Amino acid sequence: MDRAAIAVKAPDKVVLIAITNAGNRLVAVGEHGVIIVSDDSGRSWRQAQVPVDVTLTCVAFANAQDGWAAGHYGVILHTTDGGLTWQRQLDGIQDNQMTLAAAQAAAAANDPSPGTPLAMARAAHFMAGGPDNPFLTILAQDADHAMVFGAYRMAVNTTDGGQHWQEWDLHVGDPISHNLYGAARVGADLYLVGEAGSVFRSTDNGASFPAVTVPAQSTLFMILPTGNGGLFTCGVAGLAFRSADNGQTWTPVDLNTTSNLTAGAVLRSGAIIVGNEAGAIEISTDHAQTFTTLPGFQPMEIFGLTQAADGDVVAVGSAGVSVIPAKDFLQS
Numbered sequence: 001m002d003r004a005a006i007a008v009k010a011p012d013k014v015v016l017i018a019i020t021n022a023g024n025r026l027v028a029v030g031e032h033g034v035i036i037v038s039d040d041s042g043r044s045w046r047q048a049q050v051p052v053d054v055t056l057t058c059v060a061f062a063n064a065q066d067g068w069a070a071g072h073y074g075v076i077l078h079t080t081d082g083g084l085t086w087q088r089q090l091d092g093i094q095d096n097q098m099t100l101a102a103a104q105a106a107a108a109a110n111d112p113s114p115g116t117p118l119a120m121a122r123a124a125h126f127m128a129g130g131p132d133n134p135f136l137t138i139l140a141q142d143a144d145h146a147m148v149f150g151a152y153r154m155a156v157n158t159t160d161g162g163q164h165w166q167e168w169d170l171h172v173g174d175p176i177s178h179n180l181y182g183a184a185r186v187g188a189d190l191y192l193v194g195e196a197g198s199v200f201r202s203t204d205n206g207a208s209f210p211a212v213t214v215p216a217q218s219t220l221f222m223i224l225p226t227g228n229g230g231l232f233t234c235g236v237a238g239l240a241f242r243s244a245d246n247g248q249t250w251t252p253v254d255l256n257t258t259s260n261l262t263a264g265a266v267l268r269s270g271a272i273i274v275g276n277e278a279g280a281i282e283i284s285t286d287h288a289q290t291f292t293t294l295p296g297f298q299p300m301e302i303f304g305l306t307q308a309a310d311g312d313v314v315a316v317g318s319a320g321v322s323v324i325p326a327k328d329f330l331q332s
Contacts, residue, residue: 090132
C-alpha cells in the first residue's frame with residue numbers, strides 16, 4: 001500500500017479489471033495499481049500517477065473530473081483531474097478500525113440491523129486477518145457522495161468527496177456478510193448484488209439496503225437498468241435474470257453460454273451488452289428479454305465493458321484492452 005504503482009511499457013496490455021467513462025475520456029484499472037486513460041476512444045493509452053501497487057477492481061466517476069477507484073487491501077483512491085493523478089483516501093487498516101468501532105457502537109445501542117448479532121465476531125475476524133480484503137464496486141453519485149462495497153459486506157460511505165469515510169456495512173440488510181460484487185442506480189433506487197444470489201434495494205438513497213427476493217442461489221456479479229423501469233442481473237455459469245417489479249420476482253434470461261458473465265454496460269442507444277470469461281459479448285435491444293452473440297470473440301476473459309465517445313465498445317480483461325467497432329453491434 002505504501003509503494004507507487006509499477007510503470008509499464010504497454011499499459012493497455014496488462015490485466016485490467018474495470019473500465020468507465022470520465023466525460024469523453026476512458027479510465028481503466030487493474031493489477032499492480034495500474035490506471036490508464038485514453039482520450040481517443042481506446043486507440044492509445046497513457047498511465048496515470050497512482051500511489052499504491054495493489055490490484056484495483058473497480059472505478060467510477062461522478063462527472064468528467066471527480067472519480068474513485070478501489071481494490072485490494074481496502075484501498076480507495078480519488079481523482080479530481082479526470083483520472084490523471086490519484087490520492088489515497090482509505091486503506092484496509094483504517095477500514096478494519098472503522099468496522100470494529102461500528103460494531104461496538106451497534107452492540108451498545110442494540111442496533112436492529114440484521115448484521116448486528118455477528119458484528120463483533122466479524123470485526124474481530126477482520127482485525128485478526130489484517131487489511132487484505134478487497135473493495136469490489138462503487139456507486140459515485142456526485143462529487144461529494146459515493147459508496148464503496150466489497151468482500152464480506154464491506155461498505156463505506158462519504159458525503160464530502162472522500163475527505164471522511166463512514167463505515168456503512170450495517171446499513172446493508174445481510175446477516176451473513178456476503179461478498180458484494182455489483183451496484184447500480186436504477187431509477188430512483190440503488191441496488192446491490194452479490195454472493196449466493198443476494199440482492200439489496202435502497203429506496204432512501206443508500207441510508208438502508210434491505211434484501212429483496214433472491215433470483216437463484218448463485219453468485220451475481222452485476223446489475224443494470226433495462227431501460228423500461230426493470231432490472232437485469234447476471235453472474236456465474238451464464239445465469240441471468242430480469243425483474244419488472246423492483247426485484248420482487250425474477251424471470252430467467254438465456255445468454256447462450258455457461259461461462260461466467262463478468263462485465264456489462266448499457267449503451268447510449270439503450271441496448272445492453274454483457275461479456276463473459278470466454279471472450280464473447282452478448283447484446284440485447286429489447287430490454288434484456290433476449291440476447292444475441294456479437295460476431296467474433298475477444299482474445300481474453302472480459303472483466304469490463306463501456307462505450308467510448310465515438311460509439312465503439314471498449315472491453316478490458318486478462319489481455320488488456322480490446323476495441324469492438326460500432327458496426328459489429330449496430331448490425332445485430
